[in-house]
Amino acid sequence: MKKSILVALFAALCFNINLAHADINAAGAEDFVKKMTDEGIEDIINTNVSKAEKQSRFKKLFNDALDLDFIGKYVLGRYWKTATPEQRSDFINTYRELNTKVWSERFDEFKGRSFQFKGTTPSNSSGQIFVNTIVPMEQGEPATVVWRVKQDGDNFKIVDIIIEKVSLTMANRNEYTAFIKNNGNSIDALIANLKTKLK
Amino acid sequence: MLNKLRLFTYLSAITMLSACATSKTSDNDSTLETYNRAVYNFNTQFNKYILKPAAQGYRKITNTYTRERVNNALANIKEPISAVNHLLQGEPVDSGKSIARFALNTTLGLAGTYDVAENGWNLEKNKTGFDDTLATWGVPDGPFFMLPFVGPSTPRAATGLLADSAVNPVYWTTIHDANVHDKIYYSYVAVNGIALYESKMDILDDLERNSVDFYSTMKSAYLQNRKGKSDDSDSISYDFEMEEDEED
Numbered sequence: 001m002k003k004s005i006l007v008a009l010f011a012a013l014c015f016n017i018n019l020a021h022a023d024i025n026a027a028g029a030e031d032f033v034k035k036m037t038d039e040g041i042e043d044i045i046n047t048n049v050s051k052a053e054k055q056s057r058f059k060k061l062f063n064d065a066l067d068l069d070f071i072g073k074y075v076l077g078r079y080w081k082t083a084t085p086e087q088r089s090d091f092i093n094t095y096r097e098l099n100t101k102v103w104s105e106r107f108d109e110f111k112g113r114s115f116q117f118k119g120t121t122p123s124n125s126s127g128q129i130f131v132n133t134i135v136p137m138e139q140g141e142p143a144t145v146v147w148r149v150k151q152d153g154d155n156f157k158i159v160d161i162i163i164e165k166v167s168l169t170m171a172n173r174n175e176y177t178a179f180i181k182n183n184g185n186s187i188d189a190l191i192a193n194l195k196t197k198l199k
Numbered sequence: 200m201l202n203k204l205r206l207f208t209y210l211s212a213i214t215m216l217s218a219c220a221t222s223k224t225s226d227n228d229s230t231l232e233t234y235n236r237a238v239y240n241f242n243t244q245f246n247k248y249i250l251k252p253a254a255q256g257y258r259k260i261t262n263t264y265t266r267e268r269v270n271n272a273l274a275n276i277k278e279p280i281s282a283v284n285h286l287l288q289g290e291p292v293d294s295g296k297s298i299a300r301f302a303l304n305t306t307l308g309l310a311g312t313y314d315v316a317e318n319g320w321n322l323e324k325n326k327t328g329f330d331d332t333l334a335t336w337g338v339p340d341g342p343f344f345m346l347p348f349v350g351p352s353t354p355r356a357a358t359g360l361l362a363d364s365a366v367n368p369v370y371w372t373t374i375h376d377a378n379v380h381d382k383i384y385y386s387y388v389a390v391n392g393i394a395l396y397e398s399k400m401d402i403l404d405d406l407e408r409n410s411v412d413f414y415s416t417m418k419s420a421y422l423q424n425r426k427g428k429s430d431d432s433d434s435i436s437y438d439f440e441m442e443e444d445e446e447d
Contacts, residue, residue: 165424
């Protein structure tokens with residue numbers, strides 16, 4: 001009897017895990033990241049256009065590829081629940097602007113480099129998958145960059161970038177929730193501080 | 200003086216952790232956090248006024264090629280640490296490779312400035328230390344804490360650092376003469392610190408500039424990276440729950 005219950009539980013567990021993975025198009029997710037990185041390197045980094053044009057192209061690519069609403073909601077952690085609609089909207093917009101600015105500056109670091117694709121790894125989160133890449137560096141070991149991709153119908157969006165095992169979304173979440181906690185639980189204080197970094 | 204400084208660094212950390220171990224969990228977190236942020240502030244000032252200017256000066260007077268040679272030589276000095284720890288981890292083949300790398304790079308690689316072992320003999324670098332050995336033996340990591348001058352650490356990482364420094368050839372080849380030891384070993388520690396900071400300076404500046412709480416960012420990145428070292432195909436550290444209806 002006990003054995004049959006265990007078997008049933010195991011089967012249910014496997015079924016749930018399979019359900020979480022079954023709806024993911026792994027090849028599609030990898031192609032999506034490949035297309036995004038190729039486009040970024042060829043049409044933005046390695047092309048001869050003005051800085052303003054580069055920033056404009058990057059902004060479009062970045063906002064098309066990343067689900068910044070989803071990420072923004074996640075990084076605010078438990079404070080998302082207590083935030084007013086105005087605060088939520090203000091935070092998401094500021095977070096979007098800041099990330100676009102920061103990553104447009106960082107993206108030039110990839111000049112002359114290329115991403116090598118190393119397959120995908122399933123995620124325990126429903127409708128999500130990890131696309132594994134490495135970036136050869138000038139010195140030492142290549143850097144590992146993993147893209148967490150969320151599939152919605154036929155569309156894919158990046159919801160996290162993991163560099164050398166460090167999730168940037170989780171790092172942001174830890175940083176922002178600590179800041180809010182240390183500033184009288186004020187979400188407005190966080191938004192105000194983030195806005196100073198846009199200047 | 201420097202011996203005392205190093206001793207103070209470790210003692211302050213151990214004293215702090217011992218104090219925390221006897222207090223309640225909630226007090227523990229807040230006491231450790233207060234201590235960590237105080238040491239973080241001290242390290243920030245130390246980096247700002249001493250380490251960073253030294254690293255900037257080092258970058259100004261050297262080119263990428265020279266710095267690569269220096270980094271290779273510094274990495275080569277640490278090969279015996281890997282050799283000993285591979286052995287302690289039950290990996291005699293890897294230990295042998297580290298010894299071969301050290302012998303080849305020290306001689307044919309001109310004091311380790313060129314990695315001829317990897318390029319000519321296909322002996323790839325496989326760095327490890329006593330921290331990894333303790334992890335292999337099942338020793339838990341313990342809480343995050345900041346070490347003065349060193350930065351982010353855990354009790355296991357700090358123990359590993361201390362043990363590795365005793366195995367470092369620069370340490371044990373000079374230990375017989377206190378005067379020579381202090382001059383050579385601490386010059387080595389200074390060069391190592393400056394070279395390491397120089398190699399991470401741009402990314403540290405970038406992260407600090409765009410962070411609202413750099414201490415929390417650094418802590419999160421450090422702990423995530425450490426946790427990720429024990430990843431395997433069944434367990435991925437960064438596969439935390441991230442669902443559409445995420446509220447907490």
